[in-house]
Amino acid sequence: MFTRRGQVTADVGDGFVAGEAAALQVGLAAALSGTERGASGPVRVDLTLATEGGTRVVVVCRNHTVGFVPPSQEESVRAQVAAAGRARLTTSGQVFRGADGLRLWVGPPRTDELPDSEPGADTLAPPQRRIFGIVLPND
Secondary structure, eight states: OOSOOOEEEOOOTTOEEOBOTTTTHHHHHHHSOHHHHHOSSOEEEEEEEEEETTTEEEEEETTEEEEEOOHHHHHHHHHHHHHHTTSEEEEEEEEEEETTEEEEEESSOOSSOOOOOOTTSOOSOOOOOEETTEEOOOO
16 A cells, blocks of 8 residues: 555657647646756756546656647557556656647657647647736737
8 A cells, every 4th residue: 555656668669749738838837847947958868657537648757737638649658557556657758848849759859850749639628828817808
């Protein structure tokens, strides 16, 4: 009951871009330290892949949900999560800064620029801007 859960390394092949970057900017930024947020290049992070309520496979970084596994990879990753049992399914990744905000690469480190996300991977709308809970109009 009080033992630590083991870790299993995920097989993500060549890697993929996690979905929902526009909607999860707050989570991505919160997962990074101040120094990492200010970095000009990609930031290496350790990631955990998990099922969220049995419907989606999420990418977690430092206890923050930062993305979703795209539809083309979901079946493979879901099977690996099930096979891992109580162990955490982990992999490496990188956070890239782009013109449209932060983007998350799941898999081995990249040296070139980040490809676009898979069609159908980004389905959530970006959150509305708020100050003290009051919704601000979009410009």
